[in-house]
Amino acid sequence: MKKTGMIAFIVVFCVLALLPFAANAVSPKAPLELDYNTPAINMLEEHKCIEDTEFMKSSHMQLLDQWRNDVVRNGDIVYTATDGTRYEKSLDDTCLACHSNPEDFCDRCHTYEGVEPFCWDCHNSFGLWREDANNEALWQDYVSQVEGGQQ
Numbered sequence: 001m002k003k004t005g006m007i008a009f010i011v012v013f014c015v016l017a018l019l020p021f022a023a024n025a026v027s028p029k030a031p032l033e034l035d036y037n038t039p040a041i042n043m044l045e046e047h048k049c050i051e052d053t054e055f056m057k058s059s060h061m062q063l064l065d066q067w068r069n070d071v072v073r074n075g076d077i078v079y080t081a082t083d084g085t086r087y088e089k090s091l092d093d094t095c096l097a098c099h100s101n102p103e104d105f106c107d108r109c110h111t112y113e114g115v116e117p118f119c120w121d122c123h124n125s126f127g128l129w130r131e132d133a134n135n136e137a138l139w140q141d142y143v144s145q146v147e148g149g150q151q
Helices: 003-028 038-041 055-074 090-100 106-113 131-149
Strands: 079-080 086-088
Touching: 038 090, 055 090, 086 090
Parallel strands: none
Antiparallel strands: 079 086
């Protein structure tokens, strides 16, 4: 009798554990359509990001983490893309310069995927922190020190 109860428990447990997967198989999420038509992107002659689309979809967070570490810990502020193009390692000035619609672009994708990035813990104003003359002066001083080889 105990063996039958154990088998029944395992079967019920497996069914309950697999139920979410079965529900997704029956009715998967519709693909997400993002709006790439920001004024900055529309002004570009060639509509391309710093890396190819598949790389950016799968690895942009790892890239941004690496940029943060490079800039904060090593003073390295230049990213060289696989095609040789050089970019400033800056969420505000590089990424958001083109993707100026974070509510329609970043937030929609992150909500769709169910992730909560911590970017906005520091970048809480989409670049507006530089409008303060003191912050801009500090930033320019930092950049000149890094570019001059001082750390």
